[in-house]
Amino acid sequence: MIVKKPSWLEVALQIKGSVVPVILPRLILCGGLGFIISVIHYYGYGFPQPIFSSVITNVAYNLVLGLLMVFRTNTAYSRYWEGRQIWGTIVINSLNLGRKIRLSVSDRSASEQQQKKAAIKMLTAFAIATKLKLRRLPVNNELAALLTPEKYLELKDTNSPPLKIVLWIGDYLKQQEKQNILTTLELIEMNTNLDKMVEGFIGCERILTTPVPLAYTIYLKRVLLIYCLILPLQLVYDLNWWTGPIVTIISFILLGVEEIANQIENPFGIEPNDLPVDEICRKLGTNLEDLMSANLKP
Secondary structure (H helix, E strand, O other): OOOOOOOHHHHHOOOOOOOHHHHHHHHHHHHHHHHHHHHHHHOOOOOOHHHHHHHHOOHHHHHHHHHHHHHHHHHHHHHHHHHHHHHHHHHHHHHHHHHHHHHHOOOOOHHHHHHHHHHHHHHHHHHHHHHHHHOOOOOOHHHHOOOOHHHHHHHHOOOOHHHHHHHHHHHHHHHHHHOOOOOHHHHHHHHHHHHHHHHHHHHHHHHHHOOOOHHHHHHHHHHHHHHHHHHHHHHHHHHHHHHHHHHHHHHHHHHHHHHHHHHHOOOOOOOOOOOOHHHHHHHHHHHHHHHHHOOOOO
């Protein structure tokens, strides 16, 4: 299937995924202030332009604002990218472990085959449980279809469902080793994949529970607020009635960049700019199902 790529203009005017709906009230506030300043200036009331101009054009002020904006966006994107890399690690190790279980664990009886399928389904359940945990959502029907009723009920009473699922998978592998179906070396290799899956879960938790220090966030917002409020007082002498629109445009640039950083700082949510975790989990489940249903030569 060929997917039509949207044109440059379509992307530029797109509302979904844009920060415009979020920052629109702030833009109205800044533009409205610019209009009020224009009205006051029109009726002959003056403002101390040199004072306001010295703030807006001050090198130190603009340098601090620029450094704070760069720091904020870089920090937010590094968290976003690290989150995607961690999910890549979870997917890779889940698929590798599923492949090893598929090839190394025998299924001579119907019971053994069901146990193997259940173990591979739990790999998908781990990814979904991780997603739900990161979003602070309870265990739901997404997991009910992948687990036995007993395990599903037990999982609902667990503080950390992903770790519980890993424990079940590890116990299954240990039982296979005790029955001499897996060698000690194979068990060690599979447990290594499990360890990396747990590391991925803990890595996502670390990103989620370690936000950018609040002092940086507050300071940047205050510096932006000062800039946007003083800007019309300095521009009104040159722009007159155009002060409001121009202040709105400048505010859109600055406030938009800051809001983008706010949205991608926590990349595991359900907003358009978050990581496509739902799609990642769905593809992982599909690939594991294909792996399990593949015909192997005897």
